[in-house]
Amino acid sequence: MSQLLEVSGISVTFDGFRAINNLSFNIGPAELRAIIGPNGAGKTTFMDIVTGKTRPDEGKVLWGDMSRNLVGLNEARIAQEGIGRKFQKPTVFEDQTVEENLMMALQNNRNAFSVMFWKPADVDMTRVAELAAEIGLANDLRRKSGELSHGQKQWLEIGMLLAQEPKLLLVDEPAAGMTPEERAKTTDILVEAAKTRAVVVVEHDMEFVRRLGCKVTVLHEGSVLAEGSLDHVTANQEVIDVYLGR
Amino acid sequence: MGTNVKRALIVVLALLCLTSQIVAQDAGEPETGTPDVAAVELGPIQKILQENSELILESSRRTIQPAIDAVANSGLEAAPSVLSTWAAREMYQRLSDGLFFAAEETGDDIFTLTDFDTGETVGEVSDDDLDQVKPNSGIRGLIATALVRFQLNDPDPDTRREALQSLERNANADLLEPLRESIVLEDDPEIKARKERLEKLITISYGSDPEVRIAAIEAMSGDLGVDVRAALNPLLTTRLRAFEGAVPESANVAEILRPGSEELSREEAYALVGGEPLLTDAQLRGALADNIVDGAVAGIPVAALSDPARRVDAYEALEDAGAVPQGATQADVDAALEGVTFAAVFDQPNPAITEAAQEALTGIETRVGFFQIFDVSLDALSLASIYFLAAIGLAITFGVMGVINMAHGEFIMMGAYTGYVVQQVIPNHTASILVAIPLAFAVTFAAGVLLERLVIRWLYNRPLETLLATFGISIALQQLAKNIFGTQARPLTSPDWLGGAVVINDVVSIATVRIGIFVLALVFLGVFLFIMKRTRLGLETRAVTQNPGMAGAMGINPGRVNMLTFGLGSGIAGIAGVAIGLYAQVTSELGQAYIVQSFMTVVVGGVGNIWGTLLGAGLIGILQKGIEWFNPSNTLAAQTYMIIFIIIFIQFRPRGIIALKGRAAGD
């Protein structure tokens, strides 16, 4: 099976602390994957490395059919390659409307000049409407996103990611601070998204992970501890030690 | 023949006098009261004076030398006092008997006479009976030269030192011999060393034997004194000369010059060769203007004369017609310069001497350069300590608390003005500085706390707005200072013990006040480290900085800690103000001059780290002084280049020299 993203042997050290230690990780083109692990296991750092925010001390991040190395590219280039990232805290542009937020994320030329002369075509308007419907904000297009509820902001952010049409979606703790209903909807959105692209979800909440029903990777101290179905990894003695033994 | 007769007469007279004195003494009963002067036997020095009486009275520079020599070489103890009295125009001749005395006016036209030989007062005489010997300045110079020998060998070391000092000022060839003689007799090692040094310097300048001069030059080649260079430089003066054909062997050539080069322009070269005067543009223009006939010059219409080539054409036409004098054109210049060699020729004809002098100078200059680097390093260090002082308060408010305080410079200014006001009240400089330092701290501490309570605490986490608000405070404070103290600079005088300079040699010296500032900077570093690492406030400050929420949960009052920390930073700025005021003028713009550099210091060093601030100050100080050294005339340019360097430096180390690492630094 050809891989979409292949992370091989990356390590990174902060001030002597080894945050990622010889980590290798693969994900296929249309796969939903959950990453779990205790605090400080290197989940967020892993995302930072893939998206170009942090540069690893060693190792490679190979991307796509061409197996292009992403290490050394800047965040914007990597995003243009088709990797979208959702932060732990909802980060939408609160001073702008939902529509503006989505428009900004639409997959178009990112060049400053073409952006300046860009006018929304009908296709774009339709796409924004579709996305808004998908994330349940069809009636809130004209509202400032700062007025939205916490959960709505999370969805808007996921919507913005989808608007980017990424091949890989990295989602950091999407369910944090959500009501049970909102969680259910979030699960639906993610599962739906994973039908056409790869989705990596970092999550603490086992219940949420269970609902995703996907392959799980357990990170511990910067490397992979176990991988498999949720039931498989939760039965693993090492995983139990790591989670409960502390 | 006549002189012989005269001499015989004098001898007879002298004998007569002697006998009469003997007779008088023999009489055993000298009269009391005024002794009969005529009856006194002539002392040995008086005798010499009498022998040279005519020359002395003639008082002409041309003829006086034998008289001076006679006194100076007499070997008599009284000789120096005679010479100095003479030179001081205090030697008088008594008209009644022609004897010379030192005289001093003690009453109205009454002079007290002192005998040279005995040193005793011989009586008071009205000025009618006296004639002052008035040596002119030339003679006084000759006398002084003669005197030096005595002074150089004077038993009193201070006199010898004085004599050396005057010798250093007006050295001349005649003094060389006496100086050399005195060296042998000298027993004080320090004075002896000085004498030997001076001897060499005078030999370099005036010595007659080339071998000896060269030896002296070589002996002095390691000396950094300005006087050594002053002695060597005149040996290397050159004159520009033109030679037909090759330069003759006899000329001591410094450099062969080519006309048209940077050192020797064609015009200068031509002027050396001589010939028809070279036409300047102005002369050409004037000549043409004088010869306008019917709107044309030599048939060329005036309007066409805006072309330089046509002007020359016109002038040549006028030359041909004889209307204007022949002027040298460029072609003439070429012809004149053909076959002529131009050279800078040493005034000193002996090549061995010039060579030795050149070598010695090069050696000295290398050493001077080395010491200059050392001197610049000292300067840089002192500038760095000033920047450090100015920046250390900022390192606390900006570096530790993350608060941009644009009014920081004004706190420095407030400290300086506090010092000034204290000096108005307490005139003693030492006491006033000792009072001013804690008072400046108190004033600026209070101002800082006030600023923090009223403005800054509402703006935490909004750094850009803090910047702008404190900028408002900054311009208000500046204008307030202007309103109170006026626009002219106010002096803050340092106490005397900080007034001088420590001189290491002729090249390296450093003002004491700068050493004081350096020490103060070190003290501050220590105080800062102590407060941050060893006190409760430091601990709480670090806690609040790293995690205000958690610090609050542990019972630390973040508001109070922030207030105190900000006050501390501001207070240190106040003390820095006193220090800076001591060496710079206190004006309302004092702080402004330092604010950008201070921020640069903190940013370059690495925010949040005092060692970084220290390194930053060091880097900026060294840079600025280093650049100034390459281009000493232009301190403005030095600052410009320094800032550009910093901007580029930040490219490579965006977080400063000492950067906080880790994930936290990325956000």
Place this chain on the structure above:
Amino acid sequence: MQRSFLMKNPSVMIFLAVLAVFTVLVTVGSEAFGAGFISTSFVKTLGKTLCLALIAVAMDLVWGYAGILSLGHFAFFGLGGYMIGMWLMYERTKEIVVSSLSQGSIPPTDQEIVDGIGSQIFGVVGSSEFPVIWAFADSLFLQLVLVVAVPGLLALVFGWLAFRSRVTGVYLSILTQAMTLALSLYLFQNDSGLRGNNGLSGLQNLPGVTASQDDVSMWFFWGSALALALGYIFAAWIVAGKFGSVIRGIRDNEARVRFLGYSVEGYKLFLFTVTAMIAGVAGALYYPQAGIINPAEIAPIASIYLAVWVAIGGRGRLYGAVIGAVLVSLVSTFFTGGQAPDIDLGFYKVQWVDWWTILLGLSFVLVTLFAPQGIGGLFDLVSGRKHPDRHGADLGPDKGSLQEEEAER
């Protein structure tokens, strides 16, 4: 959706209308073309104020919209002034030199004219040679190109260096301030080639124009008004579209924009450079009306004042910047020009020349503390422009769009 840009942005229409009415009023009241109740010197003041409004618009673009608090835009303004000043001074001096040389009986050579101009212009700094940077001073066209090219190039180089190393927030402000300081110190030197602290003078005289200053001042006034109108439309157009969305996004959360695939550095650099060019144009219109430019104009304090105007007027809205610049600079002129009456308190006489700066400084602190929206915020009361209910105080552009309470979650 395809409505025209102006129709979609009524505030632009209103602004243009106000500007047009103002221009007509001044024209009607001017000494040159109307009733004459507005003195020529006041026309110049108004014209200069329009130029300041233009640079304030540029500043608002770069600070209010993109969140880059540049303390260097007045340096670009000054550079624009210097560029046009070189041509004005060269040509003006040339006229004088040519006319004095043609008094002589022999017509001058070209070299004599150039030498004459050189010694006239550079006599004050003890030189008579033309520095290299004056190479194009005899060409109006090239100097006009330089008016935008020089500030643009400086902004491009500086911005490239600063943005690529991801210097942001106050660090960037301090860095721009350092750049401004370096430039002004450089220009203060006599051998900078721009007459050191003497600066360039006599710029109010247009070479080859015999019209009176009354007329010339009106021409410049119209020019300034036109430039302001065009600059305002350009700025409004730029911020209305997706580009505006992106730069506001950069202001509020740089990292998010980056992860959306936009090259944040490129956008910042573009905006920084373009606004520097606008500042250059504004300066090129300002200094011929002021008559003189010297390095003190470029000192960092001027750029900080610019930020003050924008903040007082209300940043993040273009008309706010204009209002701030116009109001503060006119009131400043009023108070510092000695026109305001002194207030006698009995024990102390308040002279506004001395106390105005203090008042300005303090009022600036008050605006920052109590009215972050500035004067422009008043318009929201009228138009009912709504802000989202964002729980807690604004954390400022630096910390992204998060609010105080949200940030603690």
